[in-house]
Amino acid sequence: MPAVNNITRYSTDTCEVAGYKWDKGQYFAINVIGLHLNENYWEDPDLETSNDTTDTDDTKMAKNKFSYTIFCGGLRICPGRKLAMIELLSLMTLVYEKYDFELSDMNEKLNVKSAAITSCQELKVIIKPRKL
Structure with missing residues (x-):
């Protein structure tokens, strides 16, 4: 479980996120728990034991470095x-x-x-x- 449930950000300029255009002054909330429990990135998001150990280094998580965000990421990563x-x-x-x-x-x-x-x-x- 992540220590923080969501991360908020404020846009200081117009921007585009995931193909959507957003005006200046918008608040964004990143649902960290939703990300950590997302089946697109985790073989077993409910943390139940899995017998499949064939994917070691080439897991779905390794393909997206922001799928596990205990310290956030990008320019605002925890120093x-x-x-x-x-x-x-x-x-x-x-x-x-x-x-x-x-x-x-x-x-x-x-x-x-x-x-x-x-x-x-x-x-x-x-x-x-x-x-x-």
């Missing part, structure tokens, strides 16, 4: 995206080298709340110290 990814990998390395994690119930539905921002309200996991 902190590389730092965020480095921090995330560093944190994961520090935590996963010391602990093992597993979901307490693999079949339990996630408790996700979605408004302006999507967040997981509760995730039950079992944490055990890793045996070195």
Whole structure:
């Protein structure tokens, strides 16, 4: 799930988007959740497990770089995206080298709340110290 449900933009000049002409001063909203759940870009948009692993590098998503927009894209891409990814990998390395994690119930539905921002309200996991 994306952290932000939609991204808005304001046109400062007349423009053409997807073959439609738009006047100056129009607001645009990009439905990020709709994009992330679009079957045109994702083999399994509902995130269910898929047995088809034949498409690795040549997936539909790879053909459109804006089909997965966790940091937006284009000229307005998040300037902190590389730092965020480095921090995330560093944190994961520090935590996963010391602990093992597993979901307490693999079949339990996630408790996700979605408004302006999507967040997981509760995730039950079992944490055990890793045996070195």
